[in-house]
Amino acid sequence: MKKSVSVVAIVLLASSLFVNAQERNFGVIGGLNYANIRGDRTDFTNNSWRTAYHLGVFSNISLNDKMALEPRILFSSKGYNDEIDFGEFQSQNGELPLTQRHVKYANRNSYLSVPLLFKYKLVDNLSLDLGPEIAFLLYSKDVITEVDGEGYFAKGDVPQEGSGDFFLDYGAMAGVTFYFATNASIQLNYFHGLSNLDRKITIIDSTQNNSVFQLSLGYLIF
Numbered sequence: 001m002k003k004s005v006s007v008v009a010i011v012l013l014a015s016s017l018f019v020n021a022q023e024r025n026f027g028v029i030g031g032l033n034y035a036n037i038r039g040d041r042t043d044f045t046n047n048s049w050r051t052a053y054h055l056g057v058f059s060n061i062s063l064n065d066k067m068a069l070e071p072r073i074l075f076s077s078k079g080y081n082d083e084i085d086f087g088e089f090q091s092q093n094g095e096l097p098l099t100q101r102h103v104k105y106a107n108r109n110s111y112l113s114v115p116l117l118f119k120y121k122l123v124d125n126l127s128l129d130l131g132p133e134i135a136f137l138l139y140s141k142d143v144i145t146e147v148d149g150e151g152y153f154a155k156g157d158v159p160q161e162g163s164g165d166f167f168l169d170y171g172a173m174a175g176v177t178f179y180f181a182t183n184a185s186i187q188l189n190y191f192h193g194l195s196n197l198d199r200k201i202t203i204i205d206s207t208q209n210n211s212v213f214q215l216s217l218g219y220l221i222f
Contacts, residue, residue, distance in 0.1 A: 077111075080107050127176065144159070
């Protein structure tokens with residue numbers, strides 16, 4: 001209930017600001033994601049940062065000379081890289097292949113992300129950005145990226161994949177934007193996930209949250 005009230009409040013505030021906006025512009029945005037996970041689940045994994053991408057559209061809504069509102073709609077790929085060490089289990093299960101000890105895979109999660117950033121102009125070509133983001137998981141899969149021998153897995157195998165069923169993620173985003181031309185900008189943002197991605201798992205009590213650095217290029221079309 002509290003989450004629903006918060007979402008409604010944000011929408012109403014954004015609508016009010018949109019109505020009172022002095023100027024509205026629309027553009028395209030895209031760039032790189034540098035993604036990983038946080039939480040106690042990382043105590044049992046060998047996860048590392050994964051390079052991915054995001055692409056979408058945005059609107060820059062000027063409120064006054066110093067402040068603007070920037071909603072975005074993005075297709076954003078998140079997740080992490082991980083490594084399985086079969087050597088940890090071979091002493092307990094003789095059937096495991098001795099020729100395949102290490103297997104690396106990428107967890108690739110595709111989201112429809114909707115950040116809503118409040119931008120404050122520090123100087124003429126530099127702004128500070130801060131705001132919430134909600135995201136809906138569209139699709140998820142694990143892809144084998146590297147093996148060190150023959151065994152259960154081969155490079156390119158997909159041991160797990162499926163629909164994300166619009167599983168909700170939410171968090172906070174902060175960053176800076178540098179305007180290097182009238183219609184173009186470069187942006188560096190960090191998304192700090194606040195929702196537990198393991199909240200549907202009832203067998204064990206674990207936490208997993210998204211962490212994503214984004215480097216973007218934005219271009220105003222009109």
